[in-house]
Each structure stands twice: as structure tokens, then as C-alpha cells.
Amino acid sequence: MPHDHQHGEHEALIIEDEAGNIEAQIIIDALQQVLIGKGLLTAHEVTAAIAKLESPGLHLGAKIVAKAWTDPTFKSRLLSDGRAAVQELDIPVTEARIIVVENTAQLHNLITCTLCSCYPRSILGQPPSWYISKAYRARSVREPRQVLAEFGLDLMRDIKLVVHDSNADMRYLVLPEPPHDVERYTISELETMISRDHLIGVARGDG
Amino acid sequence: MTRFSAGDHVQVLALGKEGHVRIPHYIRHQTGRVTEYCGTYLNPEDLAVGNTSGRAVDLYRVAFLQRQLWPDDAIPAQDTLIIEIYDHWLRSVKETENAP
Amino acid sequence: MQDGKGPKGYHDVGGDAAGEIPMVELPWLHWEKQVEAIRGLLGDGTRRIVSLDEVRRGFESFGVEKYNTLSFYRRRLEAMTDILIEKGIVSRTELDRAIEAGKVRWSDLDEKL
Numbered sequence: 569m570p571h572d573h574q575h576g577e578h579e580a581l582i583i584e585d586e587a588g589n590i591e592a593q594i595i596i597d598a599l600q601q602v603l604i605g606k607g608l609l610t611a612h613e614v615t616a617a618i619a620k621l622e623s624p625g626l627h628l629g630a631k632i633v634a635k636a637w638t639d640p641t642f643k644s645r646l647l648s649d650g651r652a653a654v655q656e657l658d659i660p661v662t663e664a665r666i667i668v669v670e671n672t673a674q675l676h677n678l679i680t681c682t683l684c685s686c687y688p689r690s691i692l693g694q695p696p697s698w699y700i701s702k703a704y705r706a707r708s709v710r711e712p713r714q715v716l717a718e719f720g721l722d723l724m725r726d727i728k729l730v731v732h733d734s735n736a737d738m739r740y741l742v743l744p745e746p747p748h749d750v751e752r753y754t755i756s757e758l759e760t761m762i763s764r765d766h767l768i769g770v771a772r773g774d775g
Numbered sequence: 776m777t778r779f780s781a782g783d784h785v786q787v788l789a790l791g792k793e794g795h796v797r798i799p800h801y802i803r804h805q806t807g808r809v810t811e812y813c814g815t816y817l818n819p820e821d822l823a824v825g826n827t828s829g830r831a832v833d834l835y836r837v838a839f840l841q842r843q844l845w846p847d848d849a850i851p852a853q854d855t856l857i858i859e860i861y862d863h864w865l866r867s868v869k870e871t872e873n874a875p
Numbered sequence: 876m877q878d879g880k881g882p883k884g885y886h887d888v889g890g891d892a893a894g895e896i897p898m899v900e901l902p903w904l905h906w907e908k909q910v911e912a913i914r915g916l917l918g919d920g921t922r923r924i925v926s927l928d929e930v931r932r933g934f935e936s937f938g939v940e941k942y943n944t945l946s947f948y949r950r951r952l953e954a955m956t957d958i959l960i961e962k963g964i965v966s967r968t969e970l971d972r973a974i975e976a977g978k979v980r981w982s983d984l985d986e987k988l
Binding site: 789790791792793794795799800801802803804819822823824825827844845 | 879880881882883887889890923926927928929931932935936962
């Protein structure tokens with residue numbers, strides 16, 4: 569059975585224990601079997617859909633950012649129509665629209681979803697566990713600076729903070745600031761500097 | 776022609792709807808400014824009850840001052856929250872100082 | 876509601892008081908991916924059997940106790956099942972029968988391992 573996993577003063581994150589995981593596996597297998605029996609889907613479709621869920625991840629986000637850092641015309645296309653620009657890189661985007669928000673020396677962006685846990689999954693894959701936690705969803709819109717501090721980022725008060733609640737049909741990506749000596753690095757070196765946390769906005773890569 | 780454009784001052788309505796809605800409680804009644812028109816989308820309130828033939832609705836991104844959302848908190852004046860609001864949850868208001 | 880802002884669902888937590896962020900990164904389990912894959916297939920353009928908004932309505936109407944005891948993907952699994960039953964696409968009986976058969980297979984497997 570599921571239980572609350574409590575760590576000190578941390579807000580409980582609801583996870584399944586071993587028995588809960590087995591039970592859930594049995595239920596979804598049973599549901600899949602019933603749906604296959606009705607001809608509504610095939611086992612092959614499920615396997616292919618799982619593979620598709622597994623393929624996105626940070627590597628795609630890093631590729632987008634490194635390209636934007638080194639190609640100003642791509643960057644401007646990315647900021648005006650994120651979905652189309654991302655698709656130029658042969659990344660299939662299933663979300664209706666991707667809005668890319670740019671960090672600058674005076675501006676920092678943070679992405680959240682207070683109602684559920686909307687996330688640009690076709691680019692970054694599965695959101696981190698803390699992103700779907702009640703604590704992050706509840707506090708990111710009310711005390712985002714304290715939330716950032718918990719992630720080790722003390723944002724200076726004169727930097728404008730913009731929080732984006734992905735409550736409806738848009739999905740968001742943060743474009744972090746490039747290192748000040750961006751031209752010294754190769755694309756693959758730049759890609760290794762980018763973390764998933766930069767793309768959500770809980771980290772800031774000051775150049 | 777959409778009802779609002781970027782820069783317009785708007786207030787989020789509290790429609791009192793039961794069931795699945797995508798406009799969170801914390802943003803209802805607040806006044807802000809439209810930053811962007813996002814296009815038309817099927818209304819999640821229809822989709823949630825299996826109705827896929829409802830009218831597509833306009834969606835906007837609207838910016839609010841954090842200080843106005845949480846007046847009891849010490850928040851830097853420039854901090855902002857942006858959220859997506861469907862057309863039927865918005866009404867036009869006169870210019871206000873409480874908008875980013 | 877007294878504040879005139881209308882109903883506030885238990886999932887609608889923006890601005891609520893909450894503790895520290897749990898800084899954990901948990902693995903994405905097979906059953907969780909399978910839930911997400913099947914939900915995606917049932918909602919795709921060729922099927923349109925269950926939409927994400929219907930699944931959301933499902934777990935938003937569980938009642939707060941159930942919502943707060945189920946993990947993220949378990950909520951989605953339970954809600955998707957509820958919607959499929961509500962729409963008459965699967966019946967509780969046939970699903971329960973398949974679950975029972977699955978439990979037997981698991982316990983057989985347990986003995987063999």
C-alpha cells in the first residue's frame with residue numbers, strides 16, 4: 569500500500585512501497601490485457617509508446633540551448649516559436665506550443681505547474697520527483713525566492729523573477745544565460761554545462 | 776479578432792464552476808495584464824466530461840505582480856507571475872497600478 | 876466559498892503553506908511508464924477514448940483522502956480506470972477477473988524465483 573515518505577521537516581512525497589508497486593503493475597497489466605482483448609490497442613503499440621516516453625531527456629534540452637547560444641538566428645526563432653524551432657533539430661514535439669523564456673543578467677524565469685505537474689515531456693521526459701511534489705507546486709508561486717534558496721540559488725533582489733504557472737496548454741523551457749566566454753567552447757562542451765535544473769529555472773548558470 | 780491583446784488590463788473572473796477547471800483559486804479576482812495571445816484551444820471544462828465537440832476558446836498569458844497576489848509577503852516590487860487564462864474567465868478592466 | 880472565489884479543489888494547491896521541497900529523484904518505474912503509455916494511446920487522435928482532462932477530472936473527484944494516499948501515477952491509473960468504467964468501455968468485473976489472474980501469475984512467479 570502507498571505510504572507517506574517523510575524526511576524530517578520535508579513535505580511528504582507520496583510514493584508506493586514494494587507491495588504497492590507490484591499491485592500497480594498487476595492492475596496496469598490487467599487493464600492492458602482487457603483493452604487488447606477489445607481490440608482497442610496492441611501490445612506492440614504499448615511497447616512502442618513506452619520507448620517513445622523513454623527517449624526524451626536532458627540531452628535534447630541541452631542540444632536546444634547549446635544551439636541557441638551559438639546561433640543567434642536560431643535563438644530568435646526559438647524565442648518567437650519554440651515548437652517550430654525545436655522541431656528544426658529533429659526533436660518531435662507533442663505539446664501544442666513550447667514557450668521559451670530567456671534568462672538575462674536582470675531577469676530570471678522559473679517554471680511550475682500548481683494544478684498537476686505539466687512539463688515539456690516530449691523534450692525533457694519525465695519531470696523530477698520534487699517537481700510533482702505538493703511542496704514545490706504550492707510554494708513556487710507564493711515564495712519562489714525561498715524555493716530557489718532551497719535549491720541553493722540566492723537570487724539577488726534586484727533581479728526580476730518571473731514565475732510561469734503551466735496551468736493550461738502551453739509548456740515552458742528556460743533558456744539560461746550562456747557563459748561569458750561562450751565562443752571558447754565547442755557545442756558538445758556547452759551541452760555538458762546545461763542541467764535539467766537550468767531548464768526549469770531552479771538553477772542559474774551565471775556566465 | 777480576439778477580445779484582448781497584449782497590454783490590455785484584465786481581471787480574472789470567479790465563475791464558481793464545479794468540476795474540472797484549469798484556472799487556479801489563487802488567481803481568481805486578480806487583475807493583471809495580457810502579455811500574449813496563445814491561440815484557440817478546446818475548453819478543458821468540456822474535454823473533462825468527454826465533450827470534444829465544444830467550441831474552441833481563446834487563451835491568453837496574463838502577468839500579475841507577485842506583491843498584489845500575496846500582499847502580506849515581503850516581495851520585490853518587480854517580481855511577476857504569468858499564467859494562462861481562457862477568454863471566458865477574463866473581463867476587461869480600466870488601467871490599474873497593480874499590473875506589471 | 877466565503878471568499879467568493881468559487882470551489883477550490885484539493886489538487887489546487889498554488890499558494891498553500893507546505894514544508895520543504897523533498898529533494899529526491901526517484902526512478903521511473905515500468906508500471907508508471909505503462910500507465911502513461913496507455914493513457915497516451917487511449918487519448919491519441921485515432922482513438923480519442925479518454926482525454927487527459929477526463930483523467931484529471933477523475934483524480935480531482937476521488938475525494939481528498941484517496942488523492943493524498945495515492946502516488947502520482949497511481950492516481951492516473953485509478954482515474955483512467957474509473958473513466959473507462961464510467962464510459963462502459965471496460966467493466967469492473969472483467970477488470971477484476973484479469974487482476975485476479977495476474978495475482979495468481981505473480982505468486983507462481985514468486986515461488987519459482
